[in-house]
Amino acid sequence: QKEVEQNSGPLSVPEGAIASLNCTYSDRGSQSFFWYRQYSGKSPELIMSIYSNGDKEDGRFTAQLNKASQYVSLLIRDSQPSDSATYLCAVTAYSSASKIIFGSGTRLSIRP
């Protein structure tokens, strides 16, 4: 079992709709959770970080964390064509807060 699981997609969402991306993790002691966006041929860049249960909103993006269910999600409201990218979920290991493990990513495509 991978430590961080994501649906590889592709996830196709119409422009203006809400895109919902999901991630589960196996290390119950993980404390820090991240969503990165990666355009094709580019480096990952941080969209959101979340550390406590509940929702965290930043513009069109909302991260949701449920530690009891070991589940973190990312919602993108009013999806734009520029949101088309691969979204990577990352989680820190309980054994070391500096050890950061990524999921395999979900490809998101926003259709006009």
Added chain:
Amino acid sequence: NAGVTQTPKFQVLKTGQSMTLQCAQDMNHNSMYWYRQDPGMGLRLIYYSASEGTTDKGEVPNGYNVSRLNKREFSLRLESAAPSQTSVYFCASTNGGSSLSTDTQYFGPGTRLTVL
């Protein structure tokens, strides 16, 4: 302020050759990382260095060695390259973590390595 820099950007090796990938950051970060990315595989952690003077294995360390030369630099060495090591390699850095939170990672532009 260049952030995280990696050299080279591209490299082609023959099976059995060795090479070192270089990474440097100018953000005074404590922690540095090496990941590899294969198509459809996301980022897999090879090695990381939580602080200057320490290194630890990640998910896929076999066939690689690392050196944390100083606080700024973290190199990745392939002693005897194999075709299975064909990948894009990313270096990253962060201010580090505590039991409560870990800072954002900043990534370099990547090194595209092909082993024939």
